[in-house]
Amino acid sequence: MAGGDKPYHHGNLRETLLETAFRLVDSDGVDAISMRALAREAGVSSAAPFRHFADKQVLLDAVAEEAAAELERKLDEATAECSDALTQFRAMTVAYVRFAAEHPALFDLIHSTESVSRRFLGEVKDERRLKLIALIYEGQNAGLIPEADPELIALTSEALTHGLARMIVDRHPRVRNLSSEDARKLALAATHLLQTGIGLS
Amino acid sequence: MAGGDKPYHHGNLRETLLETAFRLVDSDGVDAISMRALAREAGVSSAAPFRHFADKQVLLDAVAEEAAAELERKLDEATAECSDALTQFRAMTVAYVRFAAEHPALFDLIHSTESVSRRFLGEVKDERRLKLIALIYEGQNAGLIPEADPELIALTSEALTHGLARMIVDRHPRVRNLSSEDARKLALAATHLLQTGIGLS
DNA sequence: ATCAAGTGTTAGCACTGCTAACATCGGGAT
DNA sequence: ATCCCGATGTTAGCAGTGCTAACACTTGAT
Incomplete structure (x- = not known):
């Protein structure tokens, strides 16, 4: 198997986003996070995060x-x-x-x-x-x-x-x-x- | 004279921007202000404010x-x-x-x-x-x-x-x-x- | 009168949050 | 086994942002 082919679904995007955001806020402050950057970091399209968080504020709330x-x-x-x-x-x-x-x-x-x-x-x-x-x-x-x-x-x-x-x-x-x-x-x-x-x- | 023709130069853009920003922050919070909105409010183009404040943070500092x-x-x-x-x-x-x-x-x-x-x-x-x-x-x-x-x-x-x-x-x-x-x-x-x-x- | 500095303009880049329309996968009912 | 539908992903695109570059107008000092 050519291991590189990632599946269509991420698996646990929600938690990944949450953890990344948590780390990023902790280290660089709340202004340093953007939905799109989080998506990139998770290797996912820019719209994907919105399936899990209605808007940015909801993510920040979490x-x-x-x-x-x-x-x-x-x-x-x-x-x-x-x-x-x-x-x-x-x-x-x-x-x-x-x-x-x-x-x-x-x-x-x-x-x-x-x-x-x-x-x-x-x-x-x-x-x-x-x-x-x-x-x-x-x-x-x-x-x-x-x-x-x-x-x-x-x-x-x-x-x-x-x-x-x-x-x-x-x-x-x-x-x-x-x-x-x-x-x-x-x-x-x-x-x-x-x-x-x-x-x- | 047809009074409506405003002069090319605003006159005291800097203070106008400052006052508007001050009022807006006080009433709606710091996230409510944008350079472009301030420019609109002052009846001036979106790039004009940057003649007086190097960037947004400088304006906020002021x-x-x-x-x-x-x-x-x-x-x-x-x-x-x-x-x-x-x-x-x-x-x-x-x-x-x-x-x-x-x-x-x-x-x-x-x-x-x-x-x-x-x-x-x-x-x-x-x-x-x-x-x-x-x-x-x-x-x-x-x-x-x-x-x-x-x-x-x-x-x-x-x-x-x-x-x-x-x-x-x-x-x-x-x-x-x-x-x-x-x-x-x-x-x-x-x-x-x-x-x-x-x-x- | 001229020229430089100051202050305005337009156009445009890269980025953002967010949405709509479509694609794919997986699991439960039939 | 199959269908289908909901969850989750995709692309394309809108409106808005901060900011810059290149150009235009005005004014005051020389």
């Missing part, structure tokens, strides 16, 4: 979803080995900032993709927020945390984490060119400071 | 610069009527978040434009950070603020502010569909919480 899942996995890994809730929270913050530092384009895509942002941040992260709020209640009952609205305290923590991550992604001068190890230290220091301030420790 | 200046103006206005440094800091935070809530696309553009981000955040905001750090030193000398690295404390405050703004721009579920009045309250509450925690008040 990539964002994948990226969100990856982030989620990293967060799970990070918290898995922590015993108490407080250390879990710290580990999560560090992992979040670290992901942003290591995959800025993916991080950006996740948050700029309306549908995914809604689903991921809405559903998945809600249980984490509930955990956090539970922890805050706990702390308040023990008299360790001031009697401010727990939702507000949770939101403040999230804002700090997201802000740190964003400053890195946006290449804010103060935080530019940080190794992910530096990012880790910074996240740890900032959250520690916040927690010390708020009274978590 | 818009971002304008937006950054606008933000700066808002921050100045906000702090102008405040006496003590602490109230100034709070007002600045509120104004920053408010700008993000009211002009998400411009806010986004500012931070995604490498050159402007470097200049604006690097130069202009540096003096504000110095002010903030001075305030923190003051607080530490008076024993009101724990002896953590002032730079770190300043960075933490900035991260919180930027994070809040970003959560709004990114339409994070928790802060979605916020009126700018709500944004004001939220920013105030969060910074107050942070300051209370850190010991600024």
